[in-house]
Amino acid sequence: MNYAGESLFQHCPSEGDGSLREAISRLMQKRGAAACSGAEIMVVSGAQQGLDVVARTFLQRGDVVFVEQPAYFSAVQLFRLYGADVVAIPQDPNGGLHFDVLETMIFRHRPKFIYVQPTFQNPTGQVWPLEQRKQLIKLAERRHTLIIEADPYFELRYEGEPIPPLKALDRAGLVVYVATFSKLLYPGMRVGWVCASPDIIAAMVRWKQAMDLHSNHYSQAITDWMIRRGVLERHLAFCTERYKAKRDWMVAAIQSYADQELMPCRVPQGGYFLWVQLPKAVSSTALLVHALEQNVSFVPGSYFSVDGEEALASYIRLNFTWPSPQQIERGIRILGQTVRRLLDSRPSRGQAFRQSVPLV
Amino acid sequence: MHPLLANRMEEMKASEIRELLKLTEQPDMISFAGGLPDADLFPVERIAAVRERIMKEQAKEALQYSVTEGYLPLREQIAARMNLHQGTAITAREVLITNGSQQGLDLTGKLFLNEGDVVLCESPTYLGALNAFRGYRPKFVEVDTDEDGMKLEHLDELLQTHPVKLIYVNPNFQNPTGRCWSKERRQAFIDRVQRANVIVVEDDPYGELWFEAGERPTLFSMDRKGCVIYLGSFSKIFCPGYRTGWLIAGSPWMEKYVLAKQAVDLHSSTIGQREISCYLEQYPIEEHIVQLRTVYRQRRDAMLEALNVHMPPDVRFTKPQGGMFVWVELPEGENARDLLVRCLPLKVAFVPGGAFYPNGGNEHTLRLNYSVTKETQIREGIKRLAQVIGNERTRRRA
Numbered sequence: 001m002n003y004a005g006e007s008l009f010q011h012c013p014s015e016g017d018g019s020l021r022e023a024i025s026r027l028m029q030k031r032g033a034a035a036c037s038g039a040e041i042m043v044v045s046g047a048q049q050g051l052d053v054v055a056r057t058f059l060q061r062g063d064v065v066f067v068e069q070p071a072y073f074s075a076v077q078l079f080r081l082y083g084a085d086v087v088a089i090p091q092d093p094n095g096g097l098h099f100d101v102l103e104t105m106i107f108r109h110r111p112k113f114i115y116v117q118p119t120f121q122n123p124t125g126q127v128w129p130l131e132q133r134k135q136l137i138k139l140a141e142r143r144h145t146l147i148i149e150a151d152p153y154f155e156l157r158y159e160g161e162p163i164p165p166l167k168a169l170d171r172a173g174l175v176v177y178v179a180t181f182s183k184l185l186y187p188g189m190r191v192g193w194v195c196a197s198p199d200i201i202a203a204m205v206r207w208k209q210a211m212d213l214h215s216n217h218y219s220q221a222i223t224d225w226m227i228r229r230g231v232l233e234r235h236l237a238f239c240t241e242r243y244k245a246k247r248d249w250m251v252a253a254i255q256s257y258a259d260q261e262l263m264p265c266r267v268p269q270g271g272y273f274l275w276v277q278l279p280k281a282v283s284s285t286a287l288l289v290h291a292l293e294q295n296v297s298f299v300p301g302s303y304f305s306v307d308g309e310e311a312l313a314s315y316i317r318l319n320f321t322w323p324s325p326q327q328i329e330r331g332i333r334i335l336g337q338t339v340r341r342l343l344d345s346r347p348s349r350g351q352a353f354r355q356s357v358p359l360v
Numbered sequence: 361m362h363p364l365l366a367n368r369m370e371e372m373k374a375s376e377i378r379e380l381l382k383l384t385e386q387p388d389m390i391s392f393a394g395g396l397p398d399a400d401l402f403p404v405e406r407i408a409a410v411r412e413r414i415m416k417e418q419a420k421e422a423l424q425y426s427v428t429e430g431y432l433p434l435r436e437q438i439a440a441r442m443n444l445h446q447g448t449a450i451t452a453r454e455v456l457i458t459n460g461s462q463q464g465l466d467l468t469g470k471l472f473l474n475e476g477d478v479v480l481c482e483s484p485t486y487l488g489a490l491n492a493f494r495g496y497r498p499k500f501v502e503v504d505t506d507e508d509g510m511k512l513e514h515l516d517e518l519l520q521t522h523p524v525k526l527i528y529v530n531p532n533f534q535n536p537t538g539r540c541w542s543k544e545r546r547q548a549f550i551d552r553v554q555r556a557n558v559i560v561v562e563d564d565p566y567g568e569l570w571f572e573a574g575e576r577p578t579l580f581s582m583d584r585k586g587c588v589i590y591l592g593s594f595s596k597i598f599c600p601g602y603r604t605g606w607l608i609a610g611s612p613w614m615e616k617y618v619l620a621k622q623a624v625d626l627h628s629s630t631i632g633q634r635e636i637s638c639y640l641e642q643y644p645i646e647e648h649i650v651q652l653r654t655v656y657r658q659r660r661d662a663m664l665e666a667l668n669v670h671m672p673p674d675v676r677f678t679k680p681q682g683g684m685f686v687w688v689e690l691p692e693g694e695n696a697r698d699l700l701v702r703c704l705p706l707k708v709a710f711v712p713g714g715a716f717y718p719n720g721g722n723e724h725t726l727r728l729n730y731s732v733t734k735e736t737q738i739r740e741g742i743k744r745l746a747q748v749i750g751n752e753r754t755r756r757r758a
Binding site: 283285286288289290292293300302308310313356357358359360 | 385396487488702704705715
């Protein structure tokens with residue numbers, strides 16, 4: 001490292017280490033946001049802190065926040081902690097937002113901001129096409145609505161051409177972009193960033209200073225070094241290759257142990273997750289209980305529901321980046337078997353047969 | 361939601377917990393989840409004899425339509441029992457037969473609740489009441505509770521700051537906590553609500569299932585202003601399958617209740633009412649209730665003992681003097697839903713407590729039922745539950 005060692009253990013500006021902010025701005029340029037200078041970057045301790053600063057800066061009790069549904073639960077939980085009324089926006093069945101409905105809803109609810117994750121969404125893995133991104137930006141400009149764009153997986157693309165983030169299309173300064181090195185390098189270092197127009201950054205820095213003065217300087221310097229020395233790039237090449245293989249193993253396992261009809265899922269072009277649909281008669285939470293008996297775990301779809309949307313109960317989120325190929329194979333085999341068993345053990349075959357036991 | 365559905369259906373959604381609790385129907389499950397009476401204790405032979413007699417002596421009447429208010433002899437028997445046990449002086453005129461007290465709750469919502477009306481309830485409270493009222497879209501405001509019932513300071517504050525329409529309470533061996541209001545608290549409560557011009561719904565399905573004799577006057581018996589609607593039920597002291605309960609109200613409410621009930625289902629099952637009436641006439645139901653008290657007391661003892669032995673010291677639980685439930689509070693931050701998911705593979709079930717709070721939260725609480733489980737199973741189940749709590753803690757630390 002070409003740093004004077006001891007300065008790493010000194011304080012740094014609340015906005016973050018200057019060199020790292022420059023490095024991040026170049027990373028933003030690579031992502032397509034050519035106009036983002038270091039002045040528009042604030043370093044935070046992971047994307048979750050980024051969202052927290054956003055919430056502190058913008059939310060008052062009673063404000064309405066729009067989110068996609070299914071949505072990343074930690075974000076929803078956070079907005080609610082600040083007293084926001086979180087409203088789910090309807091999804092287009094072909095991916096992305098339902099724009100006609102969205103415009104009416106903005107008019108009616110006057111949301112403080114719209115929280116979205118257009119690239120490899122957690123949990124669905126979906127990517128919005130460029131057209132939709134442009135459309136949302138236009139809508140936001142027309143209605144003067146703030147957009148919070150979370151983008152933790154951008155470089156983890158296993159095929160297809162990268163699509164620029166909303167931030168890259170944002171000329172009016174309406175997009176607050178929240179990203180992290182947690183998925184690209186290491187979650188334990190807690191280094192992420194927020195990219196927004198200078199006036200928004202200035203407001204956020206005041207909060208950041210009040211919260212913890214600045215993020216860990218040493219972690220920032222190491223991250224900076226990793227980017228400048230090309231370690232990040234090499235690591236990403238290694239990860240994407242490996243994660244792609246794991247994704248393919250998992251998809252293949254689903255095809256051989258469960259088949260597309262029993263557990264259909266779209267193959268995501270990147271990210272961490274497969275979003276798998278179960279037969280209607282199988283509840284994901286019930287499946288989880290049976291799976292845990294056999295040491296297999298996943299997150300049931302209902303956890304990603306914002307307003308109790310029932311349809312999500314028949315989805316499950318499977319992570320493919322963490323388990324080994326053997327574990328993937330074994331896990332999917334067990335899930336496939338268990339889903340079949342649950343289907344067969346229904347009281348009446350063929351048609352779904354529901355009985356509601358009252359809870360007294 | 362489907363665009364054709366009425367807005368009120370937004371309030372009625374299938375819960376994830378129900379999906380999980382379906383798994384408790386497996387035969388080897390030790391389930392503390394239900395709130396059922398023990399079916400082994402149903403007086404089956406006596407009921408069979410009664411049924412035979414009804415079919416022999418009054419088949420035509422028993423199978424015909426009948427009046428909305430209910431079968432008169434049964435209403436008289438209920439009034440007489442109430443007067444005997446509670447020192448009231450009601451007549452059959454004030455008794456409406458309902459399909460369990462759940463229907464009493466629904467009819468009450470129909471009579472009194474406009475959208476946005478404020479309903480006070482204990483925190484936590486009976487989930488079925490929340491579900492019954494929810495369809496009328498009120499605003500639930502929770503009143504803090506302690507061992508003796510609703511906290512009066514909080515009640516006073518809420519009565520002053522909110523336009524309260526209705527207060528729902530379950531003073532005897534509450535579902536879900538098993539707590540019982542003290543006599544003093546009941547008196548103070550009645551004094552306050554009588555000044556406040558509100559409706560009080562006193563739900564009392566467990567009042568007769570006490571383990572130690574004591575003074576537990578019902579709010580209804582203390583009420584001089586006619587503001588208390590009392591709900592009773594044969595479900596816990598006899599058999600829930602009859603779906604037979606009763607609602608006690610004076611004028612002018614009773615006339616409205618009858619109109620509402622008529623619109624909903626004309627009347628409750630004629631044959632069911634006649635069978636219960638015939639049973640009450642022929643057999644002393646007190647005999648049956650004494651047996652229930654004895655068995656449930658033993659099970660409560662077994663559960664409390666097992667909780668004392670196995671639970672970590674920071675897990676708190678109530679010591680009910682009657683009814684069917686023990687309420688458990690884990691340290692805040694622990695999550696009973698997650699715990700349930702981990703318990704089910706080990707064949708133990710309970711109800712996570714969050715569902716008993718109308719405005720959510722309190723995920724660190726849970727309800728345990730002891731009325732349907734034999735003592736050995738209770739001990740084993742609590743042991744497993746404690747084990748899972750321990751494992752979860754280790755897992756979270758890791």
